[in-house]
Structure formats: C-alpha cells, structure tokens
Ligand code: SAM
C-alpha cells in the first residue's frame with residue numbers, strides 16, 4: 487500500500503499542465519458553454535443551411551455554430567442535418583469502415599470513478615493482469631482466428647500496468663504472426679486506451695509504435711467531473727486528463743483520440759466540450775483528433791450510479807449528438823462501439839456517419855483465449871450490447887454497401903497526424919484508400935470469411951472495382967487489377 491501511495495503521488499507532473507494553461511485557466515469555460523447554448527436558441531433555417539454548407543467544405547465549426555445545431559427543434563431540419571452528416575462522411579471516407587477489437591490487459595485500478603465496474607472500491611470484481619504470455623495468446627486468437635488487424639488495448643490505472651507494462655504488451659502484440667489457411671494473421675495497429683501519462687512516458691510508447699492514444703475526458707463539466715472522480719484519486723485532477731493529448735502530441739505521438747462518456751452530464755454541453763477540445767488541438771498543433779468516441783453508460787457489476795443518473799441519453803438524442811459531432815469536426819474518424827445493441831448499431835451505421843466499429847468484442851480479462859462465450863460481469867468493466875462476431879458484422883456491413891478496410895498502410899507510409907489532415911480535408915484520402923481497401927478486403931475474405939460473408943463481400947468488391955475503373959487513371963487501375971490477381975492466387 488505504501489508503494490502504491492508513493493506511485494500515486496509521483497504520477498501527476500504539474501509543470502506539464504501549467505505550460506498549456508492560460509492565465510491559470512484551462513480552455514473549457516463552463517459558463518461560456520452554457521452562454522453559447524443560450525445565445526444560439528431558435529436558429530433560423532437559413533443559418534442552419536449555411537452551417538451545413540460549411541461542414542460540407544470540411545471546415546471545423548465555430549462553437550456558436552455547433553450550439554445552433556444543438557438547439558434545433560424542427561424534425562425536417564434535423565433530417566437535413568442527418569443527410570448532410572452522411573454526405574460529409576462519404577466525402578472524407580467514402581463507404582469505407584474499419585473494424586477493431588478491444589483487448590483488456592488488466593483491471594487493477596487505483597481510481598474510484600463512480601460509474602465504472604473496475605473502480606478501486608468495487609470488491610465484487612475479479613482482478614487480474616495478463617502476463618505477456620497471456621497477452622500473446624489473446625493476440626493469437628484475435629489475429630489468427632478472428633482476423634483482426636487493429637486492436638485497442640485497455641488498462642486500468644495501476645503501478646502493475648504502468649507504462650513499462652503497456653510498452654511490453656504493445657511489443658508483444660506486434661510480434662505475433664499466426665499462419666492461417668491461406669496466409670497469416672497479424673495485428674498491424676495497436677491503439678491504446680489508458681490513463682493520462684507524462685511526456686517521457688508517451689515518448690516510450692511512441693518508440694514501440696503506439697497507434698492512436700485515446701483518452702476520454704468522460705465529462706467536460708468541471709463540477710460534475712470533480713464529483714464523479716472522488717478526491718484523493720489521480721483521476722480527480724481534471725487538467726491532468728484534459729491536457730494529456732497535448733502531451734502526447736508534444737511527445738511525438740501522431741494520432742490522439744477524444745471521447746465523452748455520455749450519461750454523466752447534459753449531452754449538449756458535452757458535445758460543445760468536444761468541439762472546444764478539437765479546436766484547441768488544431769490551434770496549438772495543427773492536428774485535430776484522429777477519432778472521437780461517444781460511449782453511452784452501460785450497466786456494470788455492483789454499480790448503482792448507472793441506474794441513478796438523470797442524464798441518460800435517449801436513442802433519439804444519441805443519433806442527434808453523433809450527427810452534430812460529425813458536422814462540427816468533419817474530418818475526424820467516428821467510433822461506435824459494441825456497447826450499443828445490434829439494432830442501434832445497425833441503424834446508426836446505416837445512416838452513414840461512422841468510420842470505425844468493433845466486433846467479436848469481449849471485454850473480460852483473458853476472455854478471447856479463455857473462450858468465454860457468456861458475458862461475466864465480475865470480469866468486465868461494463869456489459870456490452872452487441873457480441874456479434876467480426877464475420878457477421880462484416881457481412882451486414884457489406885449488405886449495406888460498406889467495404890471493410892483492413893489497410894494500415896497509411897500509418898506505415900507516414901500518412902498520419904497533420905499529413906493525413908490535409909488529405910482528409912480535400913477528400914483525396916477517400917479515393918486513395920479505396921484501392922487498398924479493395925486489396926485488403928480481398929485478403930481478409932480469402933483468409934477468414936465464411937462462405938456467406940465471402941459472397942456478400944465479393945458483391946461490394948465488384949462494385950468498387952467498377953467505380954474505380956471510372957475514377958482512377960488506367961495505369962493505376964491496371965496495377966490494382968494485377969495486385970488483386972496476385973492476392974487471389976495466394977500472395978499476401
Ligand atoms: N482506466 C483508463 C481511463 O479511465 O481512462 C482507461 C480505460 S477505461 C477502462 C476506458 C473507458 O471506459 C473510460 O474512459 C470510460 O469512458 C469507459 N467506461 C467506464 N465505465 C463505463 C460504463 N459503465 N459504461 C460504459 N463505458 C464505461
């Protein structure tokens with residue numbers, strides 16, 4: 487316990503926060519946000535349409551513009567908002583979607599977040615930290631049997647799963663290469679969802695090839711934040727968390743990701759917070775968030791807060807908040823997770839605003855290689871809503887006309903950070919990536935898909951090839967067909 491206490495006291499580096507604060511204040515002003523929401527009530531339809539046009543030109547909205555969208559009442563105008571949100575996604579990302587799986591490595595935690603199953607005082611939870619051998623086994627199932635190429639690794643905040651452990655788990659996962667019937671399985675991108683870290687720690691993760699560094703602010707509302715993350719814990723420090731993406735970018739990490747846990751406070755306020763955060767990163771670093779997540783609170787073992795909160799977000803408001811985020815930060819990736827039940831995921835993905843989703847999701851520690859089929863809340867942080875397999879999800883996506891891309895070449899070729907930003911904003915990335923989406927989807931269908939999914943996937947590929955033939959120069963198309971043939975013949 488003494489060691490743990492010493493560790494807790496050494497985590498927060500005030501000097502790494504102060505350098506970014508202005509006049510001793512952070513960039514979220516609760517009163518200003520409420521004021522903006524008040525000032526932009528009853529927006530004129532013509533103003534809304536101007537704002538929609540601005541989003542379509544892939545420009546980040548001003549906070550007043552986001553506030554106007556959030557104040558909309560007219561259902562017909564909301565429909566226009568949804569339609570333009572889908573167009574924005576299509577312009578930036580086309581009909582591509584990427585899939586990933588979460589890999590929980592440990593559930594020890596020194597914090598006491600009232601909404602989380604893993605909080606320190608929750609004694610019903612079975613605590614466990616995977617050994618590196620166990621991490622390897624998890625990665626082998628994910629890469630070799632299911633066919634994932636991207637993971638998000640998740641950790642509680644604890645000395646046993648500190649930065650050295652995180653670094654070792656990332657290295658272990660990248661080292662896995664599993665032979666499959668036609669090729670091999672490998673994880674190509676390891677994103678990290680972990681506690682805020684210092685610049686030196688983030689540099690260590692950069693060295694081993696961290697993908698996106700994802701930290702959710704949970705709530706941007708200062709008083710609510712202080713109440714839900716009790717005093718005496720590391721997480722109680724609002725600004726240590728708020729500026730962790732700044733530190734990551736300063737440490738050289740290319741991509742950072744934002745999120746809010748919806749259900750802790752008023753959803754309109756939180757969307758404003760996200761937009762302020764995105765604009766702050768753009769202003770300081772010329773790079774906005776690589777992705778934004780919008781998890782809703784889910785039930786967790788022995789966690790009554792989830793039932794008691796008065797800020798639960800309805801399905802209808804959930805769809806609205808996703809559309810407003812899509813329009814406010816038009817270049818960003820948007821992640822919808824398996825926390826949501828299948829019917830909600832289906833509806834929201836079909837509406838065309840999402841770029842990433844997880845599948846074959848298990849969040850119990852060691853659950854992939856232990857082959858747990860039922861959810862077991864005592865091993866999990868919360869309950870997931872959609873346990874469908876990657877194969878099933880990809881089939882459904884294909885039937886909706888989406889192509890699942892397993893390409894991670896962009897990252898390896900340096901198309902990250904501010905370099906990807908300009909490609910995304912000009913819509914160039916949409917075509918560029920289509921070629922690699924076709925090739926990597928073909929590989930995946932041959933290596934991992936069921937017959938039914940293969941059939942649905944091949945229809946999408948054919949459509950894509952026809953489209954590409956009309957869109958790209960002959961030389962490029964011929965090269966694509968050559969590579970496509972080689973992949974079909976078993977080359978990887
Ligand atoms: N411990 C680290 C932290 O808090 O940042 C990272 C991992 S934490 C396990 C990942 C995220 O899960 C949190 O940021 C929070 O938004 C989300 N979460 C916690 N409790 C949840 C619940 N009951 N339902 C849905 N999401 C939850």
Ligand code: SF4
Nearest residue numbers: 595597599602605642
């Ligand atoms: Fe720990 Fe993260 Fe859960 Fe908070 S949300 S109790 S920090 S695992």
